[in-house]
Each structure stands twice: as structure tokens, then as C-alpha cells.
Amino acid sequence: MASTPLFVGLDVGGTTMKAAVVDDNGTPLSKPVVMNTEPERGQEAGLETMCETIRRAVAAAKLTMADITAIGVATPGLMDLKAGLILDPPNLKPWKNVPVRDRIQNVFKLPTIYQNDANAAAYGEFWVGAGQDATSMVLFTLGTGVGGGIILGDYILEGEHSHGGELGHMRIESPQYGRRCGCGARGCLEAYGSASSVVRRTRDELAEWRGPSKLKAYYTANDDELTAKVIFDIADKGDDLARKIVDDTAYYLALGACAVIATVDPDMIVFGGGMAVAESFRAKIHEYVVRFGLTHPVKQVKVAFAKLGSDAGFIGTAGGARLAMKKLPRPEGVKG
Amino acid sequence: MASTPLFVGLDVGGTTMKAAVVDDNGTPLSKPVVMNTEPERGQEAGLETMCETIRRAVAAAKLTMADITAIGVATPGLMDLKAGLILDPPNLKPWKNVPVRDRIQNVFKLPTIYQNDANAAAYGEFWVGAGQDATSMVLFTLGTGVGGGIILGDYILEGEHSHGGELGHMRIESPQYGRRCGCGARGCLEAYGSASSVVRRTRDELAEWRGPSKLKAYYTANDDELTAKVIFDIADKGDDLARKIVDDTAYYLALGACAVIATVDPDMIVFGGGMAVAESFRAKIHEYVVRFGLTHPVKQVKVAFAKLGSDAGFIGTAGGARLAMKKLPRPEGVKG
CATH class of the missing domain: 3.30.420.40 (ATPase, nucleotide binding domain)
Incomplete structure (x- = not known):
């Protein structure tokens, strides 16, 4: 024993x-x-x-x-x-x-x-990962969709009908004109901030982009090689269009963060998934949170990336x- | 003693x-x-x-x-x-x-x-009011602004920075094109669902409304007599424009409810304030919640009006x- x-x-x-x-x-x-x-x-x-x-x-x-x-x-x-x-x-x-x-x-x-x-x-992130010094924490997981979890001290917010923390379906854009989400609605965070949505937004931008961009090599309707990782890597090398996509992604994720700040006002907000790597991207999300969120809590809220991976x-x-x-x-x- | x-x-x-x-x-x-x-x-x-x-x-x-x-x-x-x-x-x-x-x-x-x-x-509503049989509850208070409170069993969600439940500042419309909120942002629930916003939306509609409406008698820029109560009363008597305003209000409040369903998934959602009176209005909000919210939880979530008043x-x-x-x-x- x-x-x-x-x-x-x-x-x-x-x-x-x-x-x-x-x-x-x-x-x-x-x-x-x-x-x-x-x-x-x-x-x-x-x-x-x-x-x-x-x-x-x-x-x-x-x-x-x-x-x-x-x-x-x-x-x-x-x-x-x-x-x-x-x-x-x-x-x-x-x-x-x-x-x-x-x-x-x-x-x-x-x-x-x-x-x-x-x-x-x-x-897990709250107990021994990015949030181990936090008193409350919200995690956004960025993958095919956008998932989430809300931890308030030792309370894991599971929801009355097992749907607590479905953060991808908070609205960040118009319910009439926003992007269509997999859930059927328009304007959900998931339709903007998931890895799959980053790729979809990139295809839409490419269709209209007049300037040079390394992403143009990936512009065919079903090119599996165009992934969020490719887009982030090309942005890192200074490509204007890719940088725009990454910047827009930071903005959309910040709007999601602002919605949970107005709801649960956590000590820390954590993003996890393949996109949540570069410090410059984290800093950009944080900057937009401060710019667009409720004045008082955003002065103090922490924004971090997940540490424990899968x-x-x-x-x-x-x-x-x-x-x-x-x-x-x-x-x-x-x-x- | x-x-x-x-x-x-x-x-x-x-x-x-x-x-x-x-x-x-x-x-x-x-x-x-x-x-x-x-x-x-x-x-x-x-x-x-x-x-x-x-x-x-x-x-x-x-x-x-x-x-x-x-x-x-x-x-x-x-x-x-x-x-x-x-x-x-x-x-x-x-x-x-x-x-x-x-x-x-x-x-x-x-x-x-x-x-x-x-x-x-x-x-209060959770303990002995509308939510006394609920296991968790979210209250929206509709007044000059939209306030809120989130109760999870015996946990009152106060937030890390004393800003838990600022539900009026969840976004329900576009951050670029939505109505301007008192907080400075656009598209907040408060800019659509507060009693003051109902009056503002009515003034905007009146400026463009071609049909007959009893509300036209109230159409001067600073007419203090145009209140949410007047609008709801006129709607009750069958006025087309007033009914549209009330119906739109139910829709906007439902979008707010859908956002808290995706976040905390409560057992019950309660609306309080002078507008939250008529059963037909409550039923309309509930109808829109079921139509626009996450499929699984909206089948079971309860929608009620507050009972304790002030x-x-x-x-x-x-x-x-x-x-x-x-x-x-x-x-x-x-x-x-």
C-alpha cells in the first residue's frame, strides 16, 4: 500500500x-x-x-x-x-x-x-500547469473546435446539463452576419478562433488578397497542407497576409476572453492547443483583452498559454x- | 436571544x-x-x-x-x-x-x-424566490442597465476582481456594427436589453416606421413619457410597432441567455425588472432560447421571471x- x-x-x-x-x-x-x-x-x-x-x-x-x-x-x-x-x-x-x-x-x-x-x-492546468498559482482559471482549447473549462477554486464548473464551459459557442460576432459555426448558429467564437476556422478564414482572405504572400502557394480549394501551424510559421517570417490572420485570431480570442471576464471574472485565462505557442501571440491576445474588456478586471487578469499539452x-x-x-x-x- | x-x-x-x-x-x-x-x-x-x-x-x-x-x-x-x-x-x-x-x-x-x-x-431569488427549487440559477436584472448574478448551488460567483456576473457586457451583436454600450464597446447585451435601450431602439424604429403606431405620439427627441412600460403596455393592445420592439427584446435577451448557457449551463435563468411581467413575454424569450441555444442544455433549462421585486x-x-x-x-x- x-x-x-x-x-x-x-x-x-x-x-x-x-x-x-x-x-x-x-x-x-x-x-x-x-x-x-x-x-x-x-x-x-x-x-x-x-x-x-x-x-x-x-x-x-x-x-x-x-x-x-x-x-x-x-x-x-x-x-x-x-x-x-x-x-x-x-x-x-x-x-x-x-x-x-x-x-x-x-x-x-x-x-x-x-x-x-x-x-x-x-x-489539470489549474492544478499543476499554467494556472498552478491562480485562484480561478478559464481554459480555452483551440483545436478542430474551441472547447473550454472553468475552474473556480476547487469547484469545476460542470453545468447543470453537463455543458458547463462550452466556450466555443459564446458569441463574438453578429448572429445574422457572422461566420457560420458547426453548431448551426452564426458568430460563435469557434467559427473564428479554432484551428480549422483559422484555415477557413485564410482561404477567404486569399481569395481577395492582391499583394504578395507565401500563402498563395497553398491556395487551392482542398489543400490539406494549409494548416494553422503553416499559417503561424509563415507569419513568423514576416508575411503580411499571414500576420494579419494571426493578428485577427488574437483579436477574436480576446473577444472570447472578454466574454468570460464579464461572466465569471477569473484570475487567469489560459489558451491551449497547437496555436498557443509564441509569446508574441500571447502578448497580442493580452493587449486586445485589455483594450476591449471591462476596464476594472482587465487591469489585473492574467493571460497565459497551457503547459501540459495533451x-x-x-x-x-x-x-x-x-x-x-x-x-x-x-x-x-x-x-x- | x-x-x-x-x-x-x-x-x-x-x-x-x-x-x-x-x-x-x-x-x-x-x-x-x-x-x-x-x-x-x-x-x-x-x-x-x-x-x-x-x-x-x-x-x-x-x-x-x-x-x-x-x-x-x-x-x-x-x-x-x-x-x-x-x-x-x-x-x-x-x-x-x-x-x-x-x-x-x-x-x-x-x-x-x-x-x-x-x-x-x-x-435572494435563488433562496426563496423564482429559483427556490433550482439547483443553479442565473439572474438578469433589466433596468437602466443589465446586471446579473450567477448562483451555483451554495456558491455565489463573485469573481476574482469583484466583477462576476456583469452579464450586460456579454456580446450578442457585432463589435464593429452593433449598438454602442455605455461601457464604450459595441454589441453588448446591455445596449439592446436594458429598459433604457428598449426606449432607444424604439426611437430609432419610430424614425423609420411608415405604418400607424400609437408610439408615434411619443416621438419627440426628449420625451420622458416614452418608457419601456409604455411600450410594453401599447404592445399588449396589439400595436404592430410596439409588438415588434417587444419581440426583438425577447430575442436579444434570449441571446444573452444562450451565452450564459454556453458558459455556466445553469438549471434556471431568471429575468427581473419592470419589463419582466407578462407570461407571453417570458414564453417568447424561452422560445428563442430553445431556437438559438445549444441543443442539449436548452431542452431542459428553465426560464422564469423574478418574484421578489426590490x-x-x-x-x-x-x-x-x-x-x-x-x-x-x-x-x-x-x-x-
Whole structure:
């Protein structure tokens, strides 16, 4: 039996799942074990892979299940957190109503908590990453879409219907004339600030750009080589159009940050994902936050980039399990 | 000594302040005592009036200070909640850096908590008003501006810099082409959904409206008789233009609701203020929320109108004091 509490964090994604044992200070005891999710093999196979990933993670740390205090599991939405179910996420087809939490709890006979993967990543960054000195933190994850998580002290804002922190769908532009988002609406942050949207905006700009630009070499309708990384790299070399795109992206992300400042007024705002690398880009976002946000809070809010990369999810959900074990029961007689 | 805990709630506004003793179930023990704030007499006079209002509220309940467990005080922002200071709110000029919490605590030698007035009103509605059966709730207050408060179980979201729940400054329209808000930005909810903005939008519509409308009688640049109430009353009688204004208002408020759904995903959204009366208006807002919000949470979110009127503030801040007294200390070793 280990002398300090140890937790397994399992982060399930559409392509792979990752797990490791994490100690009471947020340090993984081994490299994460990675297995293929293969949702097309069905949810029963998926549940078995989750259990096997957990077993291998414990073995990788040279431990047995008896050393583990609790398990945290994070998956993409849609989900029903109270019931512990994956509902029917688009990237885990054909899974439907998968009883993730109960299955893992029954197999390992250990307390098991279940989280949204973006919220888990936010808690990971808050616990031991970019936000480790923050008192409250909002994470924006910039990938195919824009995800998010809101951490208020030891409270992970999961939402009443498991949809807390869907920050990509805050509006930053006109609901009539703004860009169309994957959710069907117009003007959502995701339609401007995701890596995919950066590429789409670049194609639109290229169609009208009269000056020289290295991006023109990438201008064909379905050129897979045009990625956010390529655009950011070309901007770094001084290309005018690419710099405009990067600057616009900083502006749009800042508008998203301003919306969460007006709502939850956090101590720190963190951006994660492949675009969130260069200090000049972070500084530009921060500059726009100060320029466009509410005067009083923007003077003090911190803007940072994520530090844990793709490890944030399994570390964060292990942290969520730790938090659940340490929480005292609510005092009686107080509503809520 | 009373057998159950009793709390004084004091709600300070720009014109008047109100206080009453509230019992452990959220019931005021008397009508609230109302005194004039008269900020122009200076902050020392203001602090003395606050203490006097509290004394009279206790006397009105036929009690003595020895019967009181704790005091809650709510004021408009700007404020520094941690330091217990009113900073320099526009409607309390010339007050500046007023040590509200410490003064009241020192005078009465009782635990004293300090809150933003909109957050206090939100907690009042959550505790014993429209949200009394809700597990989490967001309040929008529609007046000269749009204020707000976010309640997550027994957590009142005050924000790191005392600016949690500034919901009027979430964006619902274009930052370039949207209506100008008092905060300087464009496209804020407040520029569309406040009672003052409803009047401004009506003047703009009247300038272009070709059909008949009873509102035309009110169309002079500075006609004080054109109020949101007049517009809503005329809409009730079937006037086409007034109905369009009311319908547009429901749409804009729904967009604000959709933004908080994407952020905090509450159980219930409540609107308060003079416009939030007719069931047909509530139903219209709800309809637009379902039409424009995130599919999964909008199926279940509740939309309601406030019930406590202007009593929500003093009841809510008494409730905040009660909550502070009942809260257990945070467990040790847990971050936050």
C-alpha cells in the first residue's frame, strides 16, 4: 500500500485513450499508457479497452490496484455527468449511452469520478500547469473546435446539463452576419478562433488578397497542407497576409476572453492547443483583452498559454478524483 | 436571544437603502426600513445612515442587536469585495474607497459579509424566490442597465476582481456594427436589453416606421413619457410597432441567455425588472432560447421571471450572511 494517495487518470479521445497513475502532487508516476479507442468496434470493446488501459497504467507505475485511492475518467461530450453516461458524441460513433462510470467502478471496486475532457484538461492546468498559482482559471482549447473549462477554486464548473464551459459557442460576432459555426448558429467564437476556422478564414482572405504572400502557394480549394501551424510559421517570417490572420485570431480570442471576464471574472485565462505557442501571440491576445474588456478586471487578469499539452486531460481527471475524495460533505441545512 | 439564527440584510442603492431582519427560512420579520442614501452628503454620513438603517430594521422586528447572528450588506459596484470597499460607483458620487464592511462590523461587533447588489438579488431569488427549487440559477436584472448574478448551488460567483456576473457586457451583436454600450464597446447585451435601450431602439424604429403606431405620439427627441412600460403596455393592445420592439427584446435577451448557457449551463435563468411581467413575454424569450441555444442544455433549462421585486437584494444579502455562517472550512491540502 502506498503511503500517499494515488489516482489513475484516464482520458478517452476519439482516436486514442491515455492513462497514468498520478500522485497527490499531480506528478504522473510513469509515461501515460496509450491505446487505440477504435469506437467502430463498439462500446463493449471500448469499455474493455478503458479497463485495460487503466490496468496497464497501474502496472507501468509498478503498482497494483490496491495502491490506488480513486479513478478519474474523462471523455468528450455529449454526456450525462450525473448518470455517468457517454451519450452520443460525434467522434465516438456508434457509441450511445455508454455507462462509463459504473462499469469502471464495478470492475475495479474503486471510487470513480467522470468528467468532460475539456473540464478535466482545465483542472489539470489549474492544478499543476499554467494556472498552478491562480485562484480561478478559464481554459480555452483551440483545436478542430474551441472547447473550454472553468475552474473556480476547487469547484469545476460542470453545468447543470453537463455543458458547463462550452466556450466555443459564446458569441463574438453578429448572429445574422457572422461566420457560420458547426453548431448551426452564426458568430460563435469557434467559427473564428479554432484551428480549422483559422484555415477557413485564410482561404477567404486569399481569395481577395492582391499583394504578395507565401500563402498563395497553398491556395487551392482542398489543400490539406494549409494548416494553422503553416499559417503561424509563415507569419513568423514576416508575411503580411499571414500576420494579419494571426493578428485577427488574437483579436477574436480576446473577444472570447472578454466574454468570460464579464461572466465569471477569473484570475487567469489560459489558451491551449497547437496555436498557443509564441509569446508574441500571447502578448497580442493580452493587449486586445485589455483594450476591449471591462476596464476594472482587465487591469489585473492574467493571460497565459497551457503547459501540459495533451497530458492535461489525464492529470486533470486524476486531480478531479483526488478533489472528490478530499471534499467534505456539504453542511446540512444550507440550500444547494 | 432568538431560538433560530436571524440575519440583517442591508441593500444600499443610489437613491435609497433598505434593510430588514430575515429569519433562517428567508422570511423578513418586518417590512423593510427605507432611508435616503444621499451620497452627496459624503461617505461618512452614508456610513452612519447604513448603521442607522440596520438599527431601525432590528427595532422594527422588535429585537435587539443581541438577537442577530450576522449582517449582510450589498452595494452597487465598483467595489473590492475582498477588501470590503465601495470603490467609486457612478451612482454613489462622490464616495470613494468606503470601508463598508469593516465599519459595520466594528460598530455592531457582528460577522459582516459584503456583496455586489446584483449578486445579492440573484441569491435572494435563488433562496426563496423564482429559483427556490433550482439547483443553479442565473439572474438578469433589466433596468437602466443589465446586471446579473450567477448562483451555483451554495456558491455565489463573485469573481476574482469583484466583477462576476456583469452579464450586460456579454456580446450578442457585432463589435464593429452593433449598438454602442455605455461601457464604450459595441454589441453588448446591455445596449439592446436594458429598459433604457428598449426606449432607444424604439426611437430609432419610430424614425423609420411608415405604418400607424400609437408610439408615434411619443416621438419627440426628449420625451420622458416614452418608457419601456409604455411600450410594453401599447404592445399588449396589439400595436404592430410596439409588438415588434417587444419581440426583438425577447430575442436579444434570449441571446444573452444562450451565452450564459454556453458558459455556466445553469438549471434556471431568471429575468427581473419592470419589463419582466407578462407570461407571453417570458414564453417568447424561452422560445428563442430553445431556437438559438445549444441543443442539449436548452431542452431542459428553465426560464422564469423574478418574484421578489426590490426585496431580493436585502433578502439575498441576509442569505449570503447565513451562508457564510453555515459554511464549513475548506478541507486542508486541497488547492483553492
